[in-house]
Amino acid sequence: MKVLGIMGSPRVGGNSDILLDEALAGAKQAGADVEKIILNKLKISGCHDCKKCNETGICVLKDDMPEIHKKILEADAIIHSCPVYFWTMTAQMKAYLDRWCALFDAKWRWQKQYYPKMKGKRIGLITVCGDPNVHTADPIVHSFKSTADMTKLNWLGAVMASATDKGEISKDEKAKKQAFELGEKAAS
Numbered sequence: 248m249k250v251l252g253i254m255g256s257p258r259v260g261g262n263s264d265i266l267l268d269e270a271l272a273g274a275k276q277a278g279a280d281v282e283k284i285i286l287n288k289l290k291i292s293g294c295h296d297c298k299k300c301n302e303t304g305i306c307v308l309k310d311d312m313p314e315i316h317k318k319i320l321e322a323d324a325i326i327h328s329c330p331v332y333f334w335t336m337t338a339q340m341k342a343y344l345d346r347w348c349a350l351f352d353a354k355w356r357w358q359k360q361y362y363p364k365m366k367g368k369r370i371g372l373i374t375v376c377g378d379p380n381v382h383t384a385d386p387i388v389h390s391f392k393s394t395a396d397m398t399k400l401n402w403l404g405a406v407m408a409s410a411t412d413k414g415e416i417s418k419d420e421k422a423k424k425q426a427f428e429l430g431e432k433a434a435s
């Protein structure tokens with residue numbers, strides 16, 4: 248059982264990172280092998296919509312995303328963690344998500360060669376926003392849940408938290424518990 252964590256904030260050690268670590272600790276405790284990818288440390292350009300991947304399932308862009316595609320395919324569950332930037336996800340997370348295109352054919356079905364690995368894969372989300380109203384992050388949840396629904400991924404749910412300063416979320420026991428439980432669920 249492999250659980251992959253995708254960290255979408257540029258703030259390493261920040262709120263999204265802390266909650267993702269909680270989730271991965273939960274997954275580890277439940278027996279999973281875990282790995283965390285910090286998107287901001289990698290080079291991931293936006294999708295060029297060249298459509299070449301529609302035929303091959305291989306992205307022509309030469310950056311770090313093809314390596315992440317491999318890790319996505321190998322994982323049993325993927326937990327994303329992302330702060331709200333201007334009412335949506337960070338640029339790092341959006342570039343990553345758009346590059347999922349390579350996994351689909353022209354009709355937005357899984358590429359045949361990827362279907363056996365993507366079918367039923369679990370996907371979860373953690374969001375953090377500065378606004379005390381956690382629903383400020385609803386657009387991020389909408390993006391990930393809609394992707395899961397369209398592709399019949401197994402939606403694990405979203406943990407939505409609120410914090411502003413770096414590391415502030417470590418005082419939020421409820422959010423940390425929810426993130427830990429999300430990780431346990433991902434690995435069960």
Ligand SMILES: Cc1cc2nc3c(=O)[nH]c(=O)nc-3n(C[C@H](O)[C@H](O)[C@H](O)COP(=O)(O)O)c2cc1C
Nearest residue numbers: 256258261262263330331332333334376377378410
């Ligand atoms: C460029 C930028 C834009 C932001 N936009 C929003 C926003 O639209 N709504 C909101 O509630 N918080 C916003 N925030 C606050 C962050 O979501 C908040 O500080 C969060 O805790 C950051 O998480 P992190 O520590 O994981 O990076 C913004 C922060 C930055 C740096």
